[in-house]
Amino acid sequence: MPQFDPSVFAPQIVWLALVFALLYLVVARSLPKVERAVEDRRARIAADLAAAERARAEANAAATGRTAELGDARAAAQKLLSEARARADAAVRARLAEAEAALGARTSEAEAALSRARAEAIAALDEVAAEAAAEMVGKVAGLEVSVEEARAAVRKVAA
Template sequence: MPQFDFANVFLSQLVWLAVFFAILYVVVLATLPRLGKVMQAREDQVSSDLDTAEKAKATADKLQADYDAGVAAAQDAARARLTEARTRAAKALEARLAESNAALAARADAAEADLNAARTAAMSEIEAVAADAASDIVEKLTGKRPTPAAASKAARSALA
């Protein structure tokens, strides 16, 4: 292999090594500033994006806090309206119950008056029946029939 023959080719290999090293060095020197600029631009872009993201997060957090406050206010307002509606419904129910109770009391009074009238009528009929029965008994025992007024008086005192 000719490249391992140091007697003939060593000097030419050294020259070619220096030429290729110089070309590589020039290419690297030309590429490094552009690479640095690209890296710096990328770093600036990432930094800018992070700042934008932080601002967006702060805005989103503020919006979330405002939304939560709005929801809480709406819930409080709904609770207040619900409490007010319950209070109105309870008052309306109390009023209807009062009307119903008044109507029931009136019906109960009327029923009690009817019952008293029926009781009085029944008592007078019972007195009449008791007076007749007492007159019949006295007549059978004594042979003499008492007067209707006396029999009625005696039955009334016995029933009272």
């Protein structure tokens, strides 16, 4: 193998030094560009992270504001709903009171009419009972009883 031949060590060392020097120069010149690219990328990532953090903070603030607005809107809706319920309840109570008053008046009128009808029926019943009693006494006993006497007898028995 030619690499292990001691007569060619010197040229190999020279070539090694030349190639090493050439690679060193290439790397030395390109390394700052790579470092700059890495630093630029780091800076861009940091800026993007900062922008994302700001956007998240703004979104949280907006969400908090929307939540507060939503709460206010719900409270206003609840207030309107309770006011509407109160008005509806008052209207229903008023109509119920009117209906109860009308029913009470009709009930009073009906009771009065019923009392009058009962009194008339009882008066007519007394009259019919007196006439029937007078007739029965005449047929059964053969006596003539006047309607006035029969009425007096019916009143006496009914009392």
